[in-house]
Amino acid sequence: MEEIRRAAVAYYENQPAKNKKLARKAFKAMDKSRDGKISLSEYVDYLKKKKASDFTHQSIFSLLDKDGNGSLDFEEAIVLYYIMQSGRALICKSCNTFLAGAYFSCSQCFFNDSVSTYEICCECYGGKNFKHHDCAIFCDNYTLLRQSRSAIQAAPIKKRRKRHLVADITGGVADLALNFYCSIM
Numbered sequence: 001m002e003e004i005r006r007a008a009v010a011y012y013e014n015q016p017a018k019n020k021k022l023a024r025k026a027f028k029a030m031d032k033s034r035d036g037k038i039s040l041s042e043y044v045d046y047l048k049k050k051k052a053s054d055f056t057h058q059s060i061f062s063l064l065d066k067d068g069n070g071s072l073d074f075e076e077a078i079v080l081y082y083i084m085q086s087g088r089a090l091i092c093k094s095c096n097t098f099l100a101g102a103y104f105s106c107s108q109c110f111f112n113d114s115v116s117t118y119e120i121c122c123e124c125y126g127g128k129n130f131k132h133h134d135c136a137i138f139c140d141n142y143t144l145l146r147q148s149r150s151a152i153q154a155a156p157i158k159k160r161r162k163r164h165l166v167a168d169i170t171g172g173v174a175d176l177a178l179n180f181y182c183s184i185m
């Protein structure tokens with residue numbers, strides 16, 4: 001969890017003032033009782049509204065509640081926003097625990113855009129405690145990232161097409177950053 005927390009803080013620090021303001025606004029909207037902190041029930045309400053019911057587990061709330069005082073302050077809440085929006089809101093498909101650290105993902109499902117991804121925690125993978133399709137090739141999340149780069153570089157045959165593809169992807173990343181704190185509201 002500490003790694004994601006550090007990433008969330010670093011991400012937030014590099015946001016333009018406009019996005020930081022949006023994050024404050026989202027926090028205020030979440031804080032229905034206006035006491036400056038998010039209670040478990042405010043947290044659950046927010047996630048239900050965001051259709052992220054997987055995340056309403058008390059165990060995830062407790063992970064976010066770094067100081068263990070039973071509520072989320074703004075610094076703790078930005079970690080939630082980061083997890084929700086960066087695509088890190090992943091739960092082990094086998095044991096349903098939040099994937100806070102390294103995990104394994106089926107590479108066939110990952111690169112096939114018509115199916116959903118399938119990721120499992122290291123314990124379930126190591127213990128062969130999962131059921132998935134035959135001949136699945138599992139890679140850890142870092143390896144998948146490197147493979148994605150190779151896939152981008154290998155995909156286009158014509159150079160022109162390649163530039164477009166890379167532009168599409170980097171453009172997409174820029175859009176993501178821009179919409180980051182808009183979409184948490």
Ligand SMILES: [Ca+2]
Nearest residue numbers: 069071072073
């Ligand atoms: Ca707290």
Ligand SMILES: [Zn+2]
Nearest residue numbers: 092095121124
């Ligand atoms: Zn698991």
Ligand SMILES: [Zn+2]
Nearest residue numbers: 106108109136
């Ligand atoms: Zn698969």
